[in-house]
Amino acid sequence: MSLTSTVMNNARIVTVNVERIDAAMAIQFKEDMRAETEAPPDRVILDLSAVTFVDSSGLGAIVAAMKQLGDHRRLDLAGLTPVVDKVFRLTRMDTVFKLFPSLEDALTTLDG
Amino acid sequence: MQGRFKSSFQATELQARTAIRVTLERLRAAGLNDDRAGDVEIALSEAVNNVVEHAYAGTEPGKVRILCSLRPQRLDIRIGDFGDPMPLERLPPGLAADLSVLRADLPEGGFGWFLVRQLTSEIRYDRCNGQNHLSLRFDL
Helix, strand or coil, X not given: CXXXXXXXXXXXXXXXXXXXXXXXXXXXXXXXXXXHCCCCCCEEEEECCCCCEECHHHHHHHHHHHHHHCCCCXXXXXXXXXXXXXXXXXXXXXXXXXXXXXXXXXXXXXXX | CCEEEEEEEECCHHHHHXXXXXXXXXHHXXXXXXXXXXXXXXXXXXXXXXXXXXXXXXXXXXXXXXXXXXXXXXXXXXXXXXXCCCHXXXXXXXXXXXXXXXXXXXXXXXXXXXXXHHHXXXXXXXXECCEEEEEEEEEC
């Protein structure tokens, strides 16, 4: 399974266990995220520390995953590796998502 | 830092992924720095994806060629295929997405050409003799 999740510090942590989120797996990712994030809490943190590459389709799938959550829930991203971070910043998606350098940072930073 | 690399593959996702990986390995081995290699990986993947998804849409996946020319100050990559021409035989503008919209209206696509344009120093599209040629230049 490419996604696993656990609950900690009042957040649902979804860990991506594959190296790439790209055109080949964008649709599957969106569906898997829907399944993993059906249950509370409202805050979801996507741990991307194992992911070395996200292309425009992968980016779209992550946006879709956030839209699936609904307005009262949030999707934060943690552990973006250099190439992934670049894709998010170039497209200014860092204004849409909160990006944390690590999962630990995401868990210890309170809402705000 | 110098080298010319050629690779040829069928326009399937799997073969494209392998060809891009091998191309990046060769470029890194020839001295391309990590930061620029990341840029090349993103831009090349988007451009090749476009060929896989659109150039041969509705037909058998045809041949794609990647030709790299690495020099100390610049890298040129030429991607060739025998598929359909680009719409209006022109590169898409690749404009930045409008992210000031409500969450429910956020775009889920259309980032690819924007990324290619951001990461390259120049791009050019030509079509002749039934072949598409996309040229990417990366100043180093």
